[in-house]
Amino acid sequence: MVNILLLYMGDEVSKTKLEELYYQYGKVMFYTALDILNDYHEAQDVVQMALIKIFPHLEKIIEIKCNKTKAFVVIVVRNTAINIYNKRKKDNILPYDRLDDLVETMKDNPEQYILKLDQGKEMAKSLAELKPEYADILTLRYSYEYEEHEISQLIGITEGAVRVKLSRARKSLRGLLGGKEYGK
Amino acid sequence: MDEHNESLHNIMESYYKYIGQCHVENVLWEVEKVQKEIDLVQIPLSLDQWFESYSKNAKAEEERLQKRHNRKRMLSKAAMFIVVLFVSFSFLTFTVDAVRIKVFNLIVDMKDLYSGIKVEEGIGKANTEHVGNEYYPKYVPEGYVMEGTSKTKDSITMKYENAAKESIVFSQGPMRTEFHFDTEASQLTDVTINGVEGVLVEQSQSDNNILFWNNQEYSFYIISALEPEILVQMANSLEKK
Numbered sequence: 001m002v003n004i005l006l007l008y009m010g011d012e013v014s015k016t017k018l019e020e021l022y023y024q025y026g027k028v029m030f031y032t033a034l035d036i037l038n039d040y041h042e043a044q045d046v047v048q049m050a051l052i053k054i055f056p057h058l059e060k061i062i063e064i065k066c067n068k069t070k071a072f073v074v075i076v077v078r079n080t081a082i083n084i085y086n087k088r089k090k091d092n093i094l095p096y097d098r099l100d101d102l103v104e105t106m107k108d109n110p111e112q113y114i115l116k117l118d119q120g121k122e123m124a125k126s127l128a129e130l131k132p133e134y135a136d137i138l139t140l141r142y143s144y145e146y147e148e149h150e151i152s153q154l155i156g157i158t159e160g161a162v163r164v165k166l167s168r169a170r171k172s173l174r175g176l177l178g179g180k181e182y183g184k
Numbered sequence: 185m186d187e188h189n190e191s192l193h194n195i196m197e198s199y200y201k202y203i204g205q206c207h208v209e210n211v212l213w214e215v216e217k218v219q220k221e222i223d224l225v226q227i228p229l230s231l232d233q234w235f236e237s238y239s240k241n242a243k244a245e246e247e248r249l250q251k252r253h254n255r256k257r258m259l260s261k262a263a264m265f266i267v268v269l270f271v272s273f274s275f276l277t278f279t280v281d282a283v284r285i286k287v288f289n290l291i292v293d294m295k296d297l298y299s300g301i302k303v304e305e306g307i308g309k310a311n312t313e314h315v316g317n318e319y320y321p322k323y324v325p326e327g328y329v330m331e332g333t334s335k336t337k338d339s340i341t342m343k344y345e346n347a348a349k350e351s352i353v354f355s356q357g358p359m360r361t362e363f364h365f366d367t368e369a370s371q372l373t374d375v376t377i378n379g380v381e382g383v384l385v386e387q388s389q390s391d392n393n394i395l396f397w398n399n400q401e402y403s404f405y406i407i408s409a410l411e412p413e414i415l416v417q418m419a420n421s422l423e424k425k
Contacts (some may be wrong), residue, residue, distance in 0.1 A: 018242055022235055028215060030231070031222045044231045051235070055242060071208040074215060120206035128207060135207045142197065143204030170196075173203060 018055060020064045025073045032074055036081040037088075046084060050077045053154050057146075072144060075136045079155035082133065126176050127169065134169035141166055319356055319402065323421035325414055328352055352408040354418070358401070375412075377419045384412050395419055 026047070033046035054076055061069055128135035133155070140151045148166070152159040215222070318340050324330075327346040334341045339357035373384040375395070382397030395415040396405045404422070406415045 016239065016243060016246075019239055022239075026227055026231075026235075027225045028222050030227050031218070031225045032215075034225075040228065044228055044234075047231060048234055048238075051238070067212050068208060070215065071211040074211050117202070120202055121210055124203050124206035124210050127203070128210065135203075138200055139204035139207045141204070142201040143208060170200065173200070 017058045017061065017064060018051070021054065021058070021061075021069075021073070022051065024064055025070060028070070029073055029077045032077045033081045036078065036085055042084060042088075043081075046077060046081045049156070050080050053080070053156070057150065057154070060144075060146075068144075072140075075139065076154050079133055079136055083156050123173065123176055127172055130172055130176075131168075133165060134172050137162060137165050138169040138173070319404070319422045319424055321354060321406075321418040321421050322423050323418050325352070325410060325418070350409060352406060352410065352415075352418070354404070354406050356402045356404045358403070373412075375416060377416065378422075382419070384415070386412065 029047045029050060030043055033043035033050075034040065037043055037046065050073070054073065061072070063069060124135055127138070136155070137151060140146045140154065141148070146154065148162045149159050152162045155162075157165075320342070324344055325346075328344040329346075331343045331345040331351070333343070339355060341353060341355040344352040344354070370388060371386045373386070375382045375384045375397070377395075377397040378399065380397055380399060382395060385394040385396070387393065391409045392407055393409065393412050393415055394405055394407050395412065396403070397419060398404065399422075404419065406418055408415060
């Protein structure tokens with residue numbers, strides 16, 4: 001059921017970017033938060049927090065009605081919800097790092113790897129399965145081009161934590177590449 | 185980082201960007217899978233109400249910041265204009281009169297009955313120290329002798345008289361001294377005394393002429409019924425004792 005307020009906002013000739021964002025993605029934001037937290041009130045809190053976090057970065061968003069913005073909103077809400085989930089259930093924190101056994105030799109030299117450019121989606125999916133926030137943070141940094149302090153503000157962790165997770169995300173990806181030497 | 189490593193680094197950066205874009209597609213695909221469920225979601229009224237309030241505050245805050253930004257911009261433009269004006273004026277002043285160390289702006293404030301004449305120091309190095317030595321006119325018209333002098337804290341007035349009791353009053357005071365003269369039905373003429381701008385006031389009602397000018401230290405005036413040319417001659421003959 002579309003709320004009367006949303007309808008009213010939809011009929012206005014000119015809306016602010018924030019209003020447009022909420023009108024366009026309010027439902028998907030709420031659904032994403034509810035899916036993780038399974039609690040109406042906490043899901044509301046997450047949506048509010050996400051909007052407050054996104055607001056200072058609205059200028060960077062060129063087009064509200066586009067898939068990139070939709071994915072961005074989902075990523076922010078998801079990470080905000082995960083943070084609340086982790087705080088709420090400390091004993092059920094998502095596995096912190098299942099990567100150590102996967103990564104054998106960490107080398108920065110990409111000549112060691114086949115980049116598997118035709119399997120980008122699978123690689124991204126594998127990374128997300130390993131740890132969702134790795135994929136999200138990597139995406140915010142490289143695809144959306146947010147700086148570390150901006151990512152910190154968006155997903156509610158410290159800047160130091162962002163750097164660590166980013167570093168681990170990169171390592172994870174290299175690990176997933178398999179370490180197979182190019183040409184062999 | 186050498187060139188080779190830099191290239192490799194750039195390759196990996198691009199790769200991460202590519203994976204990020206793939207991840208975005210994955211996220212969208214996941215959302216699409218549950219789109220029907222999303223469409224059925226009912227957003228709580230309290231969330232809508234919260235957003236309405238937040239949005240209003242956010243708008244007001246944006247407008248306030250925009251106004252502040254505009255104000256800052258205008259102020260900086262005004263400041264820049266003043267700086268440019270100041271620099272241009274300074275440049276003009278120093279190039280026109282390189283010998284003098286001070287520039288004086290003669291300000292004549294025309295009021296209905298009286299004119300106030302004051303010398304204001306303009307741009308340049310200021311020297312307002314009272315030296316302590318008075319100026320005297322070397323040339324005094326024939327028949328006139330000094331009748332007396334009067335001193336206030338800063339100014340000195342000398343009175344010359346002839347046998348017919350016709351007088352010449354000569355006064356000097358430090359810079360910024362303001363003198364008031366009756367200029368009703370008078371004619372004001374710009375004159376030059378020793379290369380400095382002065383003012384001649386020819387009063388029709390009293391037959392008196394007032395000559396006002398300054399040098400680097402003092403402001404002077406002479407009041408007399410004598411012809412303006414004589415007053416100017418007296419003024420040009422000033423010297424310190």
